[in-house]
Amino acid sequence: MAKIDAKIPQGPLESKWTNYKNHQKLVNPANKRRLDVIVVGTGLAGASAAASLGEMGFNVLNFCIQDSPRRAHSIAAQGGINAAKNYYQNDGDSVYRLFYDTIKGGDYRAREANVYRLAEVSNAIIDQCVAQGVPFAREYGGLLDNRSFGGAQVSRTFYARGQTGQQLLLGAYSALSRQVAKGSVKLYTRHEMLDLVIIEGRARGIIARNLSTGAIERYAAHAVVIATGGYGNAYFLSTNAMASNGSAAWQCYKKGAYFANPCMAQIHPTCIPKHGDYQSKLTLMSESLRNDGRIWVPKKLEDAKKLQAGTLKGHDIPEEDRDYYLERRYPAFGNLVPRDVASRAAKERCDAGFGVNNTGLAVFLDFDDAIRRLGKDVVEQKYGNLFQMYEKITNDNPYKTPMMIYPAIHYTMGGLWVDYELQTTIPGLFAIGEANFSDHGANRLGASALMQGLADGYFILPYTLQNYLADQIRVPRFSTDLPEFKEAEEAINKRIKTLMENKGSRSVDCLHKELGNIMWEYVGMGRDKEGLQKGIALLAELKKTFWKEVNVPGSGNDLNIELEKALRLADFIEIGELMAHDALDREESCGGHFRLEHQTEEGEALRHDDTFAYASCWEYQGENQAPVMYKEPLEYEFTERLTRNYKN
Numbered sequence: 001m002a003k004i005d006a007k008i009p010q011g012p013l014e015s016k017w018t019n020y021k022n023h024q025k026l027v028n029p030a031n032k033r034r035l036d037v038i039v040v041g042t043g044l045a046g047a048s049a050a051a052s053l054g055e056m057g058f059n060v061l062n063f064c065i066q067d068s069p070r071r072a073h074s075i076a077a078q079g080g081i082n083a084a085k086n087y088y089q090n091d092g093d094s095v096y097r098l099f100y101d102t103i104k105g106g107d108y109r110a111r112e113a114n115v116y117r118l119a120e121v122s123n124a125i126i127d128q129c130v131a132q133g134v135p136f137a138r139e140y141g142g143l144l145d146n147r148s149f150g151g152a153q154v155s156r157t158f159y160a161r162g163q164t165g166q167q168l169l170l171g172a173y174s175a176l177s178r179q180v181a182k183g184s185v186k187l188y189t190r191h192e193m194l195d196l197v198i199i200e201g202r203a204r205g206i207i208a209r210n211l212s213t214g215a216i217e218r219y220a221a222h223a224v225v226i227a228t229g230g231y232g233n234a235y236f237l238s239t240n241a242m243a244s245n246g247s248a249a250w251q252c253y254k255k256g257a258y259f260a261n262p263c264m265a266q267i268h269p270t271c272i273p274k275h276g277d278y279q280s281k282l283t284l285m286s287e288s289l290r291n292d293g294r295i296w297v298p299k300k301l302e303d304a305k306k307l308q309a310g311t312l313k314g315h316d317i318p319e320e321d322r323d324y325y326l327e328r329r330y331p332a333f334g335n336l337v338p339r340d341v342a343s344r345a346a347k348e349r350c351d352a353g354f355g356v357n358n359t360g361l362a363v364f365l366d367f368d369d370a371i372r373r374l375g376k377d378v379v380e381q382k383y384g385n386l387f388q389m390y391e392k393i394t395n396d397n398p399y400k401t402p403m404m405i406y407p408a409i410h411y412t413m414g415g416l417w418v419d420y421e422l423q424t425t426i427p428g429l430f431a432i433g434e435a436n437f438s439d440h441g442a443n444r445l446g447a448s449a450l451m452q453g454l455a456d457g458y459f460i461l462p463y464t465l466q467n468y469l470a471d472q473i474r475v476p477r478f479s480t481d482l483p484e485f486k487e488a489e490e491a492i493n494k495r496i497k498t499l500m501e502n503k504g505s506r507s508v509d510c511l512h513k514e515l516g517n518i519m520w521e522y523v524g525m526g527r528d529k530e531g532l533q534k535g536i537a538l539l540a541e542l543k544k545t546f547w548k549e550v551n552v553p554g555s556g557n558d559l560n561i562e563l564e565k566a567l568r569l570a571d572f573i574e575i576g577e578l579m580a581h582d583a584l585d586r587e588e589s590c591g592g593h594f595r596l597e598h599q600t601e602e603g604e605a606l607r608h609d610d611t612f613a614y615a616s617c618w619e620y621q622g623e624n625q626a627p628v629m630y631k632e633p634l635e636y637e638f639t640e641r642l643t644r645n646y647k648n
Contacts, residue, residue, distance in 0.1 A: 025470030032057035042069035045433025046227030048457025054179030077165025078286035080157035106441020132171035203429035218480035230412035236516025260417035263583035268410035292370035421464035432456035442591025504549035
């Protein structure tokens with residue numbers, strides 16, 4: 001059995017990161033320019049990391065699949081970013097409380113040390129972003145404003161209307177552009193990483209495909225950083241951008257990096273419901289709407305039937321006939337319970353027949369009370385762009401008619417296993433942001449994704465990567481003519497050749513939809529042993545079908561979007577298999593992983609800390625071979641594990 005070393009520093013929780021920084025190895029300025037670092041991804045994590053490393057003096061190669069870093073999926077984040085500082089509410093927030101809320105929200109399945117560090121550096125993120133010109137909302141006196149998000153009883157979420165991700169990304173992009181202009185960062189747009197190159201046991205480069213020309217290209221470096229986001233698009237319909245994928249991380253897994261907690265997928269409760277069979281993605285409505293919006297379904301089954309038939313509208317149902325079920329079940333937190341709790345509650349009501357749209361798979365998010373209390377102008381000022389987006393998609397005016405929402409796949413807490421230094425099990429390979437598993441446990445609190453991405457890129461990786469590179473200054477730059485690069489490129493070309501010569505009868509999208517249906521049905525919100533076993537069997541059959549029936553038109557040596565999608569789908573199918581195996585192995589419910597056999601009498605998640613208080617770390621064993629799972633024990637020295645309580 002492999003020994004997993006998380007490299008957690010000794011000492012009190014609040015001193016671990018300080019002690020680490022005080023004793024880390026450094027690289028002097030004259031040596032930094034002799035060291036090359038590849039950063040794959042230009043979202044908040046990747047852009048902030050590349051900009052920071054470039055500013056420090058390292059030679060950075062930065063890759064993104066988009067035509068500009070500004071199009072990274074971080075731009076889609078709406079509601080806000082958490083930090084343990086507010087300027088005027090005086091509501092009792094602190095670094096410790098942010099740490100505790102995050103640990104609790106993740107259902108006690110995250111590392112204490114990593115989460116505390118995240119909370120500790122959060123305040124510096126806000127200062128950094130303000131200095132970059134991010135237009136955070138301000139209250140009347142000019143101080144930065146905050147609002148509440150799920151899983152907290154304080155207001156700690158900084159926001160820029162419903163465009164927080166966009167504004168933060170523009171800030172990181174400006175910092176990155178400065179380094180590109182200086183020459184310390186070389187930016188490669190429209191490039192996709194297809195493989196990791198390992199030389200003598202260390203990550204030393206990547207193989208990338210130029211998406212504009214189809215050329216396969218080799219790049220070498222002293223270290224590689226993966227910042228490519230999560231794998232939620234394995235479900236096909238999700239809130240992720242269509243190009244979001246887990247392929248870079250998956251190729252690292254197949255080269256020896258452990259993949260941790262793959263079954264931990266977050267389902268967001270406030271998404272616009274599916275409206276047709278030809279839909280390509282789902283649209284998120286920000287969790288910030290739950291600050292003032294109230295979620296409800298009818299109390300009477302006959303009213304629900306009329307809503308589904310279209311003979312009754314939501315505003316026609318009187319107050320006394322509305323079931324504000326989150327406020328009823330969780331009075332202390334109400335509509336601001338964590339995402340996994342809110343999602344399961346919505347599913348329970350819809351499964352009972354109380355859904356409010358024509359499919360029966362929707363609940364109301366109602367702003368009538370907020371408009372009466374605050375006035376339409378105030379509501380419009382806070383959420384206007386989100387309301388506009390909803391109306392454009394649904395053709396319903398949310399100022400007059402309650403929004404309809406339903407849970408959808410949004411984020412993945414699993415990812416490449418990393419230690420305290422954000423390094424994977426492959427020396428020299430680091431993973432940051434959603435690409436790693438480290439900070440959110442079994443469920444991520446709203447507004448914490450942006451926090452983690454910027455924390456990793458601006459304030460953590462620059463220290464830990466430097467510590468690794470300190471003993472690499474004598475290592476000369478690597479030639480891409482080495483056999484390891486040639487072998488990796490040949491494997492990719494063979495994979496592409498197989499796909500292009502496979503003249504099947506089914507399109508990539510058709511097979512991806514089939515994958516999504518299997519994942520949602522058997523590895524979705526509610527899982528059980530029988531369903532997971534069936535899902536695993538269906539996924540194995542789909543994998544065979546894919547390689548036999550997929551049809552990829554065009555050429556492998558040119559711009560070919562269908563080939564891009566096919567390569568990613570092959571990885572998604574395998575990721576789905578690992579997710580299902582991990583979910584089957586974890587016989588408990590925690591956060592986003594809900595096993596129907598393991599729930600309380602009240603329908604809440606039932607953890608088994610005596611058996612499953614660990615991170616599951618999967619090691620690849622080869623094609624068509626079962627992976628091996630190792631356990632990283634999650635030992636809680638500073639926190640008492642409790643059953644999550646959002647009722648009082």
